Amino acid sequence: MKMKKFASLFLASVMCLSLVGCGGSSSDASSVGTTDSGEESGTESVAASEAESVTADKENAGDVAQGNAEVTMWTFLDPANTSNGRSVALSQMIEEFEEENPGITVKVEPQDYTTMTAKFLAATATGDAPDIIWCARDELCGVLDAGALEPLENLFLGEWSAEDIADIDDSYFRFGERDGQHYVLSLSKNAIVVYYRSDLLEAAGKEIPATWEELFDVATALTGKDETTGIDRYGLGQAFSAVGSDSPLLANYFIDKQGDLFAEDGTANWANEIGVAGIDWIANAIDSGITPAESVNTNGEDMLVEFQSGKYGMVVGGAVRVPTIRDAVSYEPKTVQIAETPGGCILDGWFVGVWSGSEHKQEAGKFLEKMYAPESDQKWVELGGQAPVRKSTLESMTIDDSNKYLQVMLDAFENGWFVSNEMTYSGWKTNLHECIQAVLGNNTDPMEALQTAEEQFNSSNNR
Numbered sequence: 327m328k329m330k331k332f333a334s335l336f337l338a339s340v341m342c343l344s345l346v347g348c349g350g351s352s353s354d355a356s357s358v359g360t361t362d363s364g365e366e367s368g369t370e371s372v373a374a375s376e377a378e379s380v381t382a383d384k385e386n387a388g389d390v391a392q393g394n395a396e397v398t399m400w401t402f403l404d405p406a407n408t409s410n411g412r413s414v415a416l417s418q419m420i421e422e423f424e425e426e427n428p429g430i431t432v433k434v435e436p437q438d439y440t441t442m443t444a445k446f447l448a449a450t451a452t453g454d455a456p457d458i459i460w461c462a463r464d465e466l467c468g469v470l471d472a473g474a475l476e477p478l479e480n481l482f483l484g485e486w487s488a489e490d491i492a493d494i495d496d497s498y499f500r501f502g503e504r505d506g507q508h509y510v511l512s513l514s515k516n517a518i519v520v521y522y523r524s525d526l527l528e529a530a531g532k533e534i535p536a537t538w539e540e541l542f543d544v545a546t547a548l549t550g551k552d553e554t555t556g557i558d559r560y561g562l563g564q565a566f567s568a569v570g571s572d573s574p575l576l577a578n579y580f581i582d583k584q585g586d587l588f589a590e591d592g593t594a595n596w597a598n599e600i601g602v603a604g605i606d607w608i609a610n611a612i613d614s615g616i617t618p619a620e621s622v623n624t625n626g627e628d629m630l631v632e633f634q635s636g637k638y639g640m641v642v643g644g645a646v647r648v649p650t651i652r653d654a655v656s657y658e659p660k661t662v663q664i665a666e667t668p669g670g671c672i673l674d675g676w677f678v679g680v681w682s683g684s685e686h687k688q689e690a691g692k693f694l695e696k697m698y699a700p701e702s703d704q705k706w707v708e709l710g711g712q713a714p715v716r717k718s719t720l721e722s723m724t725i726d727d728s729n730k731y732l733q734v735m736l737d738a739f740e741n742g743w744f745v746s747n748e749m750t751y752s753g754w755k756t757n758l759h760e761c762i763q764a765v766l767g768n769n770t771d772p773m774e775a776l777q778t779a780e781e782q783f784n785s786s787n788n789r
Contacts, residue, residue: 396433399435401442419696423692440570442459443465455683455684457685457687463676464754469679482692498673502679513698515646517671517674520642521633522544527639538579542607545611552636560617571626573755573758575608578669592751594780606772622767623763623767629641634655646711671741679694749787761778761779
C-alpha cells in the first residue's frame with residue numbers, strides 16, 4: 327500500500343512538472359475555467375494496466391444495470407445558469423441524455439477556466455479526475471503526452487461512417503489527433519477578432535478595417551465624444567493585463583509579418599524588428615489617444631463591459647462572446663459586429679475528451695457523442711450563439727444581418743492561426759502582455775522587453 331501511494335504521488339509530481347515542458351506533458355493556465363473535483367473511488371493512476379481497465383469496465387457495466395452510473399464533467403459552463411445561452415444548451419442536452427439513457431446521470435462540476443486543465447492533470451494522478459474534461463488549447467499537448475485521455479475510436483468514433491467524419495473534419499478535429507487516433511472533440515470554437523459598432527462606422531463613412539493602417543485610421547475616426555450619450559469614446563479598446571485577457575494584437579502582428587509566433591524548434595521568435603514595430607504600433611495607439619493609457623492594467627472582461635456601455639468604438643476579444651455582449655449593450659444590439667484581425671485571427675477553443683482512467687468511459691463517451699450530435703449542434707448555435715461544429719448544420723442555416731458574425735467566425739476558423747499540439751506553448755500570452763506592460767508602464771526598451779519575454783517563455787517550456 328505504501329509503495330502504491332508513493333507511486334501515485336510520484337506520478338502526480340511528474341505531471342505537475344510536465345505542465346512546464348512537453349517531452350511528456352503540459353499546461354498553460356494563461357489561456358483558457360473552479361470548484362469541486364469529481365468523486366471517484368479508488369486511487370488507480372492513469373497508467374493502470376490494461377487488465378485492470380477491462381475489469382473496471384465490466385464492473386461498471388453492472389453499475390449501469392443497477393442504475394447508479396454517474397458521469398462527472400469539468401467545464402467552465404454551469405447548467406444552473408439560466409442567463410447564459412451555452413449553459414442553457416448544455417442543461418437541455420443533459421436532460422435529454424438522462425431521459426434517453428436511464429441509469430446514467432451527468433454531474434457537472436463548474437471550474438475556473440484558468441486552472442481547470444492543470445487541475446485535471448493533477449487529479450488524474452490521485453484518481454480524482456472527472457470522467458469528461460474540457461481542455462484548454464495551449465495545454466492539450468501535455469494532456470495527450472500524459473496519456474490522460476482515451477482514444478475516441480475506442481468509445482464511439484470507430485463506429486462512425488466516413489460521411490459522419492467528413493461532417494466534422496476540420497482543423498479543430500485534426501488538432502486533437504495523435505498517431506492516427508483522435509482524443510478530443512472541439513466545443514466552443516473561438517477566434518480573437520475585432521469587435522466594431524456598425525452604426526459608428528457608417529456615421530464616420532468608414533469601411534471594415536483589413537490592414538494595420540486601416541485599423542488605426544478607423545480607430546482615429548471613432549475617437550471623440552459620443553453625440554448621444556456625451557461619453558468620451560475611444561476608437562480601439564485593448565487590454566494588457568496579464569490575467570483575464572485574450573492574446574494581444576502584438577501576437578497578430580507577428581503572425582501577419584512573419585507567419586508564426588515561434589521558430590520550428592518551438593522557441594519564441596519575438597526579439598526582432600517585427601516585434602519592435604508591433605510594440606510601436608500599440609504605443610502609438612495610446613499616444614494618439616485612440617486607446618486609453620489605463621489599458622496597460624485593464625483586463626479583457628472589464629474592457630468588454632466598457633464596450634457594452636459605449637466607451638469604445640472597437641475592441642479586441644473572443645468572437646464567442648457576441649451573443650452575451652449584444653444582450654448587455656446600451657445601444658442597438660445588432661450594430662455589434664466582428665471582423666477578422668489584420669493578418670488573420672488567433673484561433674482558440676475548448677477540446678473535450680474522456681479520462682483514460684475513468685470507471686465510466688463508455689458512458690462518458692456516450693455523453694460526449696451526445697454533445698456533438700446534430701441536434702445538439704443546433705442548440706449550441708441557436709441558444710449559445712456558437713459557430714456550428716458540423717458542416718451539415720451550416721448548410722441548414724440562413725445567414726443574415728442578425729447572425730452574419732457566424733460567417734466571420736467560420737472564415738476565421740478556415741484562415742486563422744493555431745499553435746501546434748506537438749509541443750507545449752505554456753504562458754505565451756502572459757509573456758507578451760507582461761512585455762507590453764514593461765514598455766508602456768516602466769519605459770523599458772522594446773527590444774529588451776521582447777528579449778526578456780523570449781527568455782521567460784523558453785525557460786518555462788524547457789526550450
